[in-house]
Amino acid sequence: MKIEQILNENLIDLDMKATTKDEAIRELTDRLYKEGKVCNDELFVKDVYLRESEGKTGIGGHIAIPHGKSDAVCVTSIAVGRTKNDLVWESFDDLPVHIVILFAVRNVDKTTVHVKLLSQVATALADDEMLKKLLTTQNKKEVIRLLSQQIQ
Template structure:
């Protein structure tokens, strides 16, 4: 399988190291705002609705304070990832029933739904299976470090 080039789907503009949100909905909204500003999403409301709909289908909190909400949506111009780190806990349905402070929001263009999306999810899932990665990403002090970690470097 092709190695995925994370720099094509996430940039420093799509990362916040200080999420202000204190609920799942406001976190999704705050990260969507970054995607809209970046031009990856063309309709904030439609995209958020698609993400919330997907949330209702299954738990996206993986445990260890990490959540990976995703929206497959016609409102997405280019498949992208927005990353939010929070200094406080955000209540989220998760496998370990604990709140989260790292949110990786996938914005997936309809056409990419079966290929790029799966490769991205797989790539991120492999990273998130590594406790060391989770420990490191929660300690980052710069957006560059986030991209470096997500690239698996």
């Protein structure tokens, strides 16, 4: 499974209103719910927070990658949001978060598919130029392209 197969423009918000971690998670969950990717939004949010309690999902560079492995997920998907607001998030570099990449993973996909998707995103985020573009682009197709690229 590849990023471009599970991320579409309706799952991207480049102007989130969120001012808190909770608001960001809920805004992106709402997008997943409206697109039919999450069947039960409240259960999914609960499962995201269960994972949050296990360790930091703020990976540094103003990026957080929260994820919920949940029976509330109908279709494994990713939602991406960006906000100008500084979101306080447990992060390895203690910088505020501006981009949230929320993974919604069906329980049956929680091993191989989940690991492959995380690996693809981590590979893309390792490129500083890509990261700068992700923080500034106004084009949703560009976000998909950036997250889908494989560093050679």
